[in-house]
Amino acid sequence: MAPIPFEHALLLASVLFVLGLVALLIRRNLIVMLMSVEIMLNAAGLAFIAAGSRWGQPDGQIMFLLILTLAAAEVGVGLGLVLQIYRRYKTLDADRLSEMQG
Amino acid sequence: MLNLLWLVPFLPLAGFLILTGSEGRLPKAYVPWIGAGSVGLSAALAAALAFELLALAPEARLFRQTLWHWMAAGDFGVDFAFYLDALSLNMLLVVTGVGFLIHVYSAGYMADDPGMARFFAYMNLFVFAMLILVLADNLPLLYLGWEGVGLCSYLLIGFWYEKPENGYAARKAFVVTRVGDTAMALGLFLLFAQLGTLDIQEAMARASAQWPAGSTLATAAALLLLGGAVGKSAQLPLQVWLPDAMAGPTPISALIHAATMVTAGVYLIARTHALFALAPEVQTLVAVIGAITLLMSGFSALTQTDIKRVLAYSTISQIGYMFLALGVGAWSAAIFHLTTHAFFKALLFLGAGAVILSLHHEQDIFRMGGLRRSLPLVFWTFVVGLAALVALPFTSGYYSKHEILLNAHGAGAAGPWLWAAGTAGAVLTGLYSTRLLLVAFFGTERTPARPHYDSNIGVPLVVLAILSLAGGLAKLPLFPALPETGTELAPSGAEGEAGGSIGLLTTAAPFLGVAIGYLVYRAGTASAEAVLKLPGGEALRRLWFSGWGMDWLYDRLFVLPFVALARLNKGDAVDRLYQGIVALTRLGHRLLVPTQTGQLRRYAAGMLFGAALVLAVGVWA
Numbered sequence: 001m002a003p004i005p006f007e008h009a010l011l012l013a014s015v016l017f018v019l020g021l022v023a024l025l026i027r028r029n030l031i032v033m034l035m036s037v038e039i040m041l042n043a044a045g046l047a048f049i050a051a052g053s054r055w056g057q058p059d060g061q062i063m064f065l066l067i068l069t070l071a072a073a074e075v076g077v078g079l080g081l082v083l084q085i086y087r088r089y090k091t092l093d094a095d096r097l098s099e100m101q102g
Numbered sequence: 103m104l105n106l107l108w109l110v111p112f113l114p115l116a117g118f119l120i121l122t123g124s125e126g127r128l129p130k131a132y133v134p135w136i137g138a139g140s141v142g143l144s145a146a147l148a149a150a151l152a153f154e155l156l157a158l159a160p161e162a163r164l165f166r167q168t169l170w171h172w173m174a175a176g177d178f179g180v181d182f183a184f185y186l187d188a189l190s191l192n193m194l195l196v197v198t199g200v201g202f203l204i205h206v207y208s209a210g211y212m213a214d215d216p217g218m219a220r221f222f223a224y225m226n227l228f229v230f231a232m233l234i235l236v237l238a239d240n241l242p243l244l245y246l247g248w249e250g251v252g253l254c255s256y257l258l259i260g261f262w263y264e265k266p267e268n269g270y271a272a273r274k275a276f277v278v279t280r281v282g283d284t285a286m287a288l289g290l291f292l293l294f295a296q297l298g299t300l301d302i303q304e305a306m307a308r309a310s311a312q313w314p315a316g317s318t319l320a321t322a323a324a325l326l327l328l329g330g331a332v333g334k335s336a337q338l339p340l341q342v343w344l345p346d347a348m349a350g351p352t353p354i355s356a357l358i359h360a361a362t363m364v365t366a367g368v369y370l371i372a373r374t375h376a377l378f379a380l381a382p383e384v385q386t387l388v389a390v391i392g393a394i395t396l397l398m399s400g401f402s403a404l405t406q407t408d409i410k411r412v413l414a415y416s417t418i419s420q421i422g423y424m425f426l427a428l429g430v431g432a433w434s435a436a437i438f439h440l441t442t443h444a445f446f447k448a449l450l451f452l453g454a455g456a457v458i459l460s461l462h463h464e465q466d467i468f469r470m471g472g473l474r475r476s477l478p479l480v481f482w483t484f485v486v487g488l489a490a491l492v493a494l495p496f497t498s499g500y501y502s503k504h505e506i507l508l509n510a511h512g513a514g515a516a517g518p519w520l521w522a523a524g525t526a527g528a529v530l531t532g533l534y535s536t537r538l539l540l541v542a543f544f545g546t547e548r549t550p551a552r553p554h555y556d557s558n559i560g561v562p563l564v565v566l567a568i569l570s571l572a573g574g575l576a577k578l579p580l581f582p583a584l585p586e587t588g589t590e591l592a593p594s595g596a597e598g599e600a601g602g603s604i605g606l607l608t609t610a611a612p613f614l615g616v617a618i619g620y621l622v623y624r625a626g627t628a629s630a631e632a633v634l635k636l637p638g639g640e641a642l643r644r645l646w647f648s649g650w651g652m653d654w655l656y657d658r659l660f661v662l663p664f665v666a667l668a669r670l671n672k673g674d675a676v677d678r679l680y681q682g683i684v685a686l687t688r689l690g691h692r693l694l695v696p697t698q699t700g701q702l703r704r705y706a707a708g709m710l711f712g713a714a715l716v717l718a719v720g721v722w723a
Contacts, residue, residue, distance in 0.1 A: 024706055033702070098700030 009050035016043035030085065030092045034078045041071045103154050104165045106147060107184055110194060111233035113144040114226040121223035128219060134209030134558075137222030141205045141229055145198035152191055152578075160581055163188050166239060173242075180300055183239035189583040192437055193236040193369055196444045200361040201229045203562040207452050208353040210558030211459060215351075221261060225357065228254035232362040236369060240300045241290045244370075248286070248334070251363045252279050258358070259350040271349035278343040282333015286370075289326025292319070293377075306376040315380050324381035327374055328388060335367030335421045338395040342652050344418055345402075348410040352455030355410060359417040360448035365440050368424045372584060375433050386516065389429020393523035396422025398650055400530030404537065405647040408465045409454045412538050415649070416491065417447055419527060426524055427506040430513035433584035439502035442573045446490035446499055449566035453484040456563065457542070460554045467538060472547030479560055481543050483567040488535045490570040492612045493528060498573030500609075503528065507608045521604070525611045532615020540623040 020039030027033055045064045052060020086092055117140030121133065128136075155163050168183040186194070205225060212218045231250025238244035253276075260272030294300055296319055297308045313320040331337070336344035344364070348355055358364060371378060371388065378385045396419045403415035420443050427436035458465055460477055474481045490499035507528070511521035622633065634640050645651060673681075697708075 021710065025703055025710070028703070094702045097702070101698050101700035 006050055006054045010047060013043045013047040013050065016040075016046065028093050028095050030082050030094055033094060034075065034082065037078075038071055038075065041067055041074075104151060104186070105167065107151060107165065107167050107186055107237070108169055110144045110147050110151070110198065111184075111230050111237060113140045113147070114229040114233065116140055118223050118226035118230060121219050121226065124219065126219050130218060133219045133222055134205075137226055138202065138205035138209055140226060141198060141202045144229075144233075145195075145202040148191075148194045148198045151186070152195055155186065155188075155191055156578070160188075160579065163191075163583070168239075180240055180242050182243060184237040185239035185302070186237065187583040188578055188580045189369075189372060189437065190236050192441060192578045192580065193365075194233065195578075196365075196441055197229060197232050197236060197361050200444045200448050200566075201225075201232075201357060203565055204353050204357050204361065204448060204452065207356075207455070207559055207562040208351075210556050211353050211455055212351065213558075217261065221258075221351065224254055224257045224261065225353075228258065228357060228362055232366070235366055238302070240302060241293065241305070242300055244302065244373075245287065245290060248330070248366060248370075249283065251366060252276065252283065252334075255279075255347070255358055255363050258354040259347045261350050261354065265349070268349040271343075271346040275343040275347045278340055279333045282330045282340050282367075284329075285326045285333070286330025289323050289330065292323050292326060296323075302373060306374065309377050309380060313380050316382060317380070320377060320380035321384055324374075324378050324384040325387075327370060327377065328384060328391075331367030331370045332391065333367070334370075335364050335425070336418050337367070337391050337421060337425055338398065339652070341395060341399065341418050342649065342656060345411050345414045345649060348408065348414050352410065352451060352458060355414070356448045356451035356455070359414070359451060360444040364417060364421055365424075365444070368421065368428065368436055368440050371425075371428045372433055372437055375428075375584060378428070379431070385429055385431065387429070389426050389510070389513070389516070389520055392422040392425025392427075392429055393520050393527075394422075395419070396426065396527040397523055397530070400527050400534065401646045402649050403534040404530065405643050407468055409457065409467050409470075409538070409542060410451070410465060412467070412534060413447070413450050413454060416450075416531070416534065417443075419531065420447065420491070422527070423503060423506050423524065426510055426520060430510050430517070430520065432506060432509035432513075434580040435502065435505040435509055437580060437584065438577055439499075439506055441577075442490065442498035442502045442570070445566055445573045446487045446497075446570040449483060449487035449563065449570050450491065452559070452563055452566065453480050453487060456480045456555050456559050457551075459559075460551045461549050464549050467542040469548050470542040470551075471545045471549075472543070473551055474543045476547070476551040477553055479563065480555075483563040484543065485539065486567040486570050488539055490573075492532045492535045492616060494612060494616075495609060496571075496574075498570055501574035501577070504605070504608055508605060511604050521608075525608055528608070528611040529615040529618075532612040532617075533619045534615075536616045536619025537623050540619065 017040050020036040020043060023036035023039070024033050027036065045067045048060040048063040048067070050060070052058065052063075082092065085097060089097060091097075117136050120136050121128070155165065165186040166183060167186075168181045170182050172180045172182045174180075205222070208221065208225065212221050215221065228251060231247050231254055233247070235244055235247025235251060238247055256272045256276040259275050260269045262268050290300075293305050293309070297305050297312065299305050299308060309320065309323075333340040344359075347358060350358075378388070399415040399418035399422065403412050403419060406412045406415060420439070424436045424439050424443070427433075427439060457470065457473060457477065457480055460473075460480075461470065464470065486497070490497040493499040493503040503524075507521055507524045510524055511517050513520065634643055648654060
């Protein structure tokens with residue numbers, strides 16, 4: 001099996017990252033925004049893995065483990081917050097939760 | 103025995119440390135024992151040292167004691183060293199002796215004051231600073247004591263700090279004397295820069311060797327030192343602080359006027375007499391300042407209604423005599439008058455304090471009257487003090503003032519004028535003293551007096567009265583610490599060649615003043631008011647009452663312009679800079695507030711934009 005070219009992997013990671021970013025910017029549902037953050041994290045992880053295999057170094061995989069842990073923690077905290085917000089405001093619309101303004 | 107010299111200043115310091123260290127927790131009964139006791143011990147020690155020193159031959163009356171190196175830099179060093187000769191011994195005895203009596207008196211006077219421990223602590227520090235000033239072997243140490251008495255006078259004049267005017271008087275005394283101190287500091291710098299030594303005796307010797315008489319440098323140095331002396335000793339033109347300094351408790355007035363602060367200037371000039379001898383013009387200026395001051399303040403004393411202010415102007419006038427003596431080269435006469443003045447002025451102030459205490463803090467002499475009967479002890483001691491002040495024959499003041507006036511007469515071309523001014527001042531002294539006595543102690547009783555003093559107050563009065571009478575016999579031989587010049591008047595009354603008719607006139611002058619005072623004030627104050635009815639009488643009275651309008655003048659000349667400048671300078675360039683920073687920050691705040699929308703997605707977009715910017719800078723820059 002021919003190895004996947006490094007450029008392709010990076011391209012995929014970029015596409016995923018931009019997709020996540022765009023979703024974060026245009027969607028108003030908090031859960032969807034959380035999901036898009038996950039997508040961006042995974043895109044970054046993919047880039048690390050690809051780089052690690054390109055240079056034959058384990059660092060990329062270690063970074064990916066770190067990101068995985070981070071994502072898990074983030075989802076845990078994030079979902080907790082979302083639950084509280086929903087209980088208090090009965091909505092998940094991020095634009096309507098704009099009380100903390102100057 | 104002489105090796106114990108260091109204890110003389112350090113005993114009062116120990117008293118001060120104990121009193122401040124106890125922070126008011128000390129039982130009140132112990133406070134006067136520590137405060138007065140420490141000064142009493144050092145007075146006793148000073149007396150013992152005097153006996154030992156005076157037993158030596160005149161040329162050998164000299165003792166130096168180096169306690170420690172104060173500062174050292176390369177081969178330059180300043181020692182914490184004391185210098186005891188006849189001059190400093192004389193001052194030592196006056197400061198500790200009169201100071202001790204005032205301390206004892208304070209134990210009675212301040213007995214009801216809640217701040218008694220603080221009071222005694224300040225008093226002890228005052229005595230310590232004055233002793234350092236007197237004993238200093240070098241100029242920096244002298245300056246340390248000099249500033250120390252300034253600080254203590256500030257603390258003590260403003261002792262009753264709840265009253266704003268007391269704080270004002272304290273600040274005034276501090277600032278006005280500071281003007282003189284600046285001149286003096288410059289003088290010390292000049293001496294050090296030119297002579298290369300800070301040791302007083304060494305500096306005087308080098309000055310005499312390096313500078314010809316009348317040279318510019320000697321004149322400048324003497325002038326600058328004179329500036330300091332004029333400030334501390336309340337002479338023209340810096341005398342304005344002293345009458346206001348009456349705001350402090352009466353024992354303070356006695357201490358400042360009699361034994362410590364105001365005599366510092368006289369001591370300084372006597373200590374550096376070699377320098378003044380090199381600058382004849384400045385020395386003449388000293389005499390002229392003294393003569394003018396003694397006349398001006400004599401007239402002012404004539405119009406005051408506050409018993410303490412009468413005495414304050416009288417002090418300025420008497421210090422004027424000392425300056426007159428210094429100016430004509432009668433060094434030992436000046437120190438002699440300083441000593442006798444310490445006796446009778448302390449007596450007068452303490453007597454005034456007893457009167458004030460018995461009248462529940464009434465200080466207006468026109469509301470006293472008839473105290474002769476109700477306060478006999480105070481009356482008789484006060485009479486003695488006034489007699490010495492007026493210089494009636496056979497009191498201590500007579501010998502010292504007589505000596506000064508005879509010396510003044512023999513002092514060159516200006517001599518007769520200086521003598522005339524001094525004699526006119528003697529008439530004035532007789533006049534205002536008689537006024538004070540007749541108005542306050544004779545006539546009808548206007549405020550009922552209840553004697554309110556105990557032996558703590560009575561004993562110092564009696565001792566000081568004896569000293570005021572017999573102090574003329576206690577003249578210390580000051581040679582060789584001070585050169586012998588002019589006419590020395592023996593206490594026996596034998597007069598030199600300058601005696602004769604001049605001596606007779608000098609002796610008669612106070613009697614003239616007393617006689618006029620008696621004629622005017624004999625039957626109450628009515629005839630005095632008749633005098634004021636004369637054309638210009640009221641205007642003159644107001645001028646003299648205000649101390650010749652010096653306060654008014656200084657207000658216009660310095661205080662008001664300074665206040666105006668300060669107000670103008672409130673928004674100066676530096677302030678503008680900081681105000682600008684504040685305004686800029688405010689502006690930025692107002693601009694950035696709208697960006698804080700609280701909308702999550704805008705923040706995310708902002709982060710994206712920022713990250714893109716950083717990346718772009720990283721890639722292309």
